[in-house]
Amino acid sequence: MPSVQRETTVSIPLTPTRSDLYWRRIFNKYDKDNDGRISYVELKHIIESREYDHDLPDNVVERIMSVADRDNSGYLEFSEFVEMMHNPALKAVFGHFVARYVHSIVPHRDPVDTTVRTRSKAVFTYTDGTYEEEYSCWPPAVSMIIISLVEIVLFCYDAAQGKTAATGPIAKLFLYNPRKRHEAWRFLTYMLVHVNVVHLLVNLLVQLFLGVPLEMVHRWWRVVLVYLAGVAAGSLATSLADPKVFLAGASGGVYALITAHIATIIMNWSEMEFAIIQLLVFVLLAAVDVGTAVYDRYWKHTQQNIGYVAHLGGAVAGLLVGIGVLRNLEKRKWEKRLWWAAVVLYFSLMIAGILANIFWESHFL
The missing domain is CATH 1.20.1540.10 (Rhomboid-like)
Structure with missing residues (x-):
């Protein structure tokens, strides 16, 4: 029986066809040179695209790249990018950001239609406190x-x-x-x-x-x-x-x-x-x-x-x-x-x- 999602929940199925549609849009957004790979610089741009993430340690990009770049090529292929987004060790950095971006690019449907029955799916839930996370001291409030x-x-x-x-x-x-x-x-x-x-x-x-x-x-x-x-x-x-x-x-x-x-x-x-x-x-x-x-x-x-x-x-x-x-x-x-x-x-x-x-x-x- 299909379940009913709340309005604040977006379910993203991970079957090959549907996941390509969602994750490819995110991947292409940050593949600035359209070479089919995300470089170190492009990865850094993703991390620093939210103001509060400027406070991350200087070595955070190296750590993320070392975890996500399975073949040590210095680039993230599409498959590595998707694995990175679902890696529990990196969820604190990317989870909330990706959830909001996916929510913005996926057409809104009635709550009953937002759940797709698959054996494997990722569910991103928006909870109270998102607004408070937007507080930033840069640029200074002057x-x-x-x-x-x-x-x-x-x-x-x-x-x-x-x-x-x-x-x-x-x-x-x-x-x-x-x-x-x-x-x-x-x-x-x-x-x-x-x-x-x-x-x-x-x-x-x-x-x-x-x-x-x-x-x-x-x-x-x-x-x-x-x-x-x-x-x-x-x-x-x-x-x-x-x-x-x-x-x-x-x-x-x-x-x-x-x-x-x-x-x-x-x-x-x-x-x-x-x-x-x-x-x-x-x-x-x-x-x-x-x-x-x-x-x-x-x-x-x-x-x-x-x-x-x-x-x-x-x-x-x-x-x-x-x-x-x-x-x-x-x-x-x-x-x-x-x-x-x-x-x-x-x-x-x-x-x-x-x-x-x-x-x-x-x-x-």
């Missing part, structure tokens, strides 16, 4: 650190002038001023201006603690896109909801980072360890902040100079852009539909906000 340093330097410059309440020369040039919306840079540069030391430190701590881990998995440019999208969405949303409000601070970008974590948890649910716990932590963090803001404003009637609309706009942008640009380790059909929905909704909201700021002049009088 974009949030650089942005934070720029914010510190600019704040210190104004403080040296005796102006720490967003009234210094830098603040006047960079903060979002609804009367100067034609100076378009202000929709972004207000993130570099802070009204006091506490305001600066809170934003720095949150964006570093949340931004650096994201960079280690998704790389700096994706995280910067999410961050800037949150900043821009925060100012655009504020300009429409509170057209007389000035903005200073990186809270729009910070909230984008919070919901970007929620986005990557959603898109990499099956690949994460304790995904439900991580999701609950970030949802609880956002809920407590929003709940406190609503309580202070509508029940205690506390007057605070906090741009809650910017927070909300940044959070929405972080979720949508996070789904759109952050890495999705294993793509599924519903995730592709969610990706399109997020991208379309984000651009629709942003275009609407930009057009409203340009043409709805009566709203800002």
